[in-house]
Amino acid sequence: xxxxxxxxxxxxxxxxxxxxxxxxxxxxxxxxxxxxxxxxxxxxxxxxxxxxxxxxxxxxxxxxxxxxxxxxxxxxxxxxxxxxxxxxxxxxxxxxxxxxxxxxxxxxxxxxxxxxxxxxxxxxxxxxxxxxxxxxxxxxxxxxxxxxxxxxxxxxxxxxxxxxxxxxxxxxxxxxxxxxxxxxxxxxxxxxxxxxxxxxxxxxxxxxxxxxxxxxxxxxxxxxxxxxxxxxxx
Amino acid sequence: xxxxxxxxxxxxxxxxxxxxxxxxxxxxxxxxxxxxxxxxxxxxxxxxxxxxxxxxxxxxxxxxxxxxxxxxxx
Amino acid sequence: xxxxxxxxxxxxxxxxxxxxxxxxxxxxxxxxxxxxxxxxxxxxxxxxxxxxxxxxxxxxxxxxxxxxxxxxxxxxxxxxxxxxxxxxxxxxxxxxxxxxxxxxxxxxxxxxxxxxxxxxxxxx
Numbered sequence: 001x002x003x004x005x006x007x008x009x010x011x012x013x014x015x016x017x018x019x020x021x022x023x024x025x026x027x028x029x030x031x032x033x034x035x036x037x038x039x040x041x042x043x044x045x046x047x048x049x050x051x052x053x054x055x056x057x058x059x060x061x062x063x064x065x066x067x068x069x070x071x072x073x074x075x076x077x078x079x080x081x082x083x084x085x086x087x088x089x090x091x092x093x094x095x096x097x098x099x100x101x102x103x104x105x106x107x108x109x110x111x112x113x114x115x116x117x118x119x120x121x122x123x124x125x126x127x128x129x130x131x132x133x134x135x136x137x138x139x140x141x142x143x144x145x146x147x148x149x150x151x152x153x154x155x156x157x158x159x160x161x162x163x164x165x166x167x168x169x170x171x172x173x174x175x176x177x178x179x180x181x182x183x184x185x186x187x188x189x190x191x192x193x194x195x196x197x198x199x200x201x202x203x204x205x206x207x208x209x210x211x212x213x214x215x216x217x218x219x220x221x222x223x224x225x226x227x228x229x230x231x232x233x234x
Numbered sequence: 235x236x237x238x239x240x241x242x243x244x245x246x247x248x249x250x251x252x253x254x255x256x257x258x259x260x261x262x263x264x265x266x267x268x269x270x271x272x273x274x275x276x277x278x279x280x281x282x283x284x285x286x287x288x289x290x291x292x293x294x295x296x297x298x299x300x301x302x303x304x305x306x307x308x
Numbered sequence: 309x310x311x312x313x314x315x316x317x318x319x320x321x322x323x324x325x326x327x328x329x330x331x332x333x334x335x336x337x338x339x340x341x342x343x344x345x346x347x348x349x350x351x352x353x354x355x356x357x358x359x360x361x362x363x364x365x366x367x368x369x370x371x372x373x374x375x376x377x378x379x380x381x382x383x384x385x386x387x388x389x390x391x392x393x394x395x396x397x398x399x400x401x402x403x404x405x406x407x408x409x410x411x412x413x414x415x416x417x418x419x420x421x422x423x424x425x426x427x428x429x430x431x432x
Contacts, residue, residue: 043248044279048286051255055287058259139392146412170399177395177405179388179412 042075049078056085065093108137116148117218118180119211123156131167135174142180149221150175151214155186162198165191172205181221183207185214237305242271251279254306261308266292272300280304312337314344320352320421321345322414326359334370342377350383352421356414358389368398368405375408384409384424386417 052070059067067089069082107130111119120138142150152171160168168184175182185208187195195202208214219226240257242250250271257267269280277294284291284306292305315322321344329337345353355371357363375385386409398405409424411417 040247040275044251044282047248047251047255047279048283050252051258051283051287054255054258061259135396136392139395143392143412146416148412148416170396173405174392174395174399177387177399177410178390178392179410179416 045073045075046078049073049075049081053078053081053085056089060085060089060092063096065089065096104133108134110137110141112145112147113215114218114222114224116146116222117151117215118142118145118147118149119151119153119215121153121156121211126157126160126164126167128163128167131164131171135167135171138171139174139178142175142178147180149181149183149218151183151185151211151218153185153211153214154188154191155210157191158188159190160194162194162200165195165198165200169195169200169202172202176204181206183214183217185209185211237266237268240267240269242269242273242276243301245271245273247273247275247279249273250276251283254280254283258308263308265308266305267308268303268305270297270301270303272302274300276302277304280306312340314341316348316350317418319348319350320354320418321348321350322354322356324356324359328362329360329367331366334367338370338374338377341374342381345378345381345383350378351425352418353378353383353385354388354411354414354417354421355385356388356417357394358391358413360394361391363390363394363398365398365401365403368403372403372405372408379407384421386411386420388412388414388417 056067056069069085069089071079071082071086073079073082107124108120108122111121113119118138118141120134122134126134138150138152141147152168154168172182172184183206184202187207194200206217208217216226238257238261240253242253245253250269250273254267254269261267273279280294281291283289290307292307294302294304297303312323315324321341323337323341325337341353344350353375355374357371371387375387378385387405388411390410409417409420411420
């Protein structure tokens with residue numbers, strides 16, 4: 001009898017222990033699941049953050065500097081990555097802007113050949129964007145230097161389209177309006193054809209065959225005399 | 235348009251999704267990437283990723299043995 | 309707009325415009341200016357617009373018109389100090405400034421008036 005009671009007691013203790021273990025097990029399972037979920041979330045955030053960084057970098061590599069990587073994300077690593085990408089982007093776009101400015105400046109070399117005489121020799125093809133820039137640069141210089149005579153030499157321009165032709169005509173008019181005399185030199189056969197065929201009027205502007213003739217005319221107007229001291233062969 | 239292939243078998247999430255992410259610079263808009271993986275959360279992760287990156291998951295196919303194949307349009 | 313003040317220098321009227329001009333103040337400017345030309349028998353007129361940040365097509369047209377009116381009264385007009393960006397805008401709007409002289413600054417403006425006067429004397 002006592003044996004049986006003993007056995008029963010033992011069984012009850014065991015059952016209790018099993019229940020306790022099951023509880024513990026369930027707790028562990030829940031923790032594990034929670035950790036797995038957290039791990040999943042972190043890794044997914046990382047994957048998406050990296051994907052976004054890739055997208056931004058791809059755009060930058062295509063020359064689009066307007067994109068920004070996000071810097072205020074929860075993940076510190078991704079935030080750092082964003083900061084570095086943006087810094088690189090800034091440096092690249094600054095370098096690009098500087099180069100473009102340099103090209104623009106080189107493309108519009110306004111030269112002061114004499115007191116109050118400016119020469120702008122244009123070389124290469126003109127598109128309307130460059131023609132617009134030429135106009136702005138030239139007018140700024142006239143106002144700044146107080147130039148009297150401006151010679152636009154287009155010997156180095158093989159041909160123009162109608163838009164650019166109109167732009168040249170406008171430039172000459174604007175030159176007059178800010179208070180200088182414009183002169184156009186070195187008009188090529190093709191350019192002359194375009195100007196006339198397109199009906200572009202270049203009014204009140206002296207045209208000379210080449211830059212040397214233009215300079216002579218400028219000197220004549222200013223009352224400057226160039227004297228050749230030695231004849232060639234003397 | 236050629237469909238690009240990506241093998242993500244034998245690796246656990248999030249690695250397959252990271253592999254897809256790494257393909258981003260080579261994918262033009264509209265191009266299709268085909269991925270095969272055997273990670274259990276693969277479909278869920280890809281759908282999630284596609285939603286966040288605004289890409290289109292075209293289809294998912296269970297190929298048995300835990301293998302899932304899918305196509306994503308970039 | 310601030311009150312207009314006309315300066316007289318060697319028979320020329322010099323007027324400097326500044327601030328914002330409304331259409332009515334532009335018209336006002338024109339009639340006052342022409343009255344002043346008549347009053348002192350001005351030989352030349354200089355309109356200094358170097359302080360104007362902005363010239364619209366109406367103002368520009370009034371300037372050209374005023375110059376033509378002054379011309380009828382035997383007065384030459386010089387526009388002085390037009391900013392490059394204003395010149396570009398007005399030209400691109402297709403406005404014509406025929407019959408109006410322009411100068412970079414006041415000195416040049418007076419120079420042009422002197423030259424015009426000499427030319428007229430020579431013709432006589």
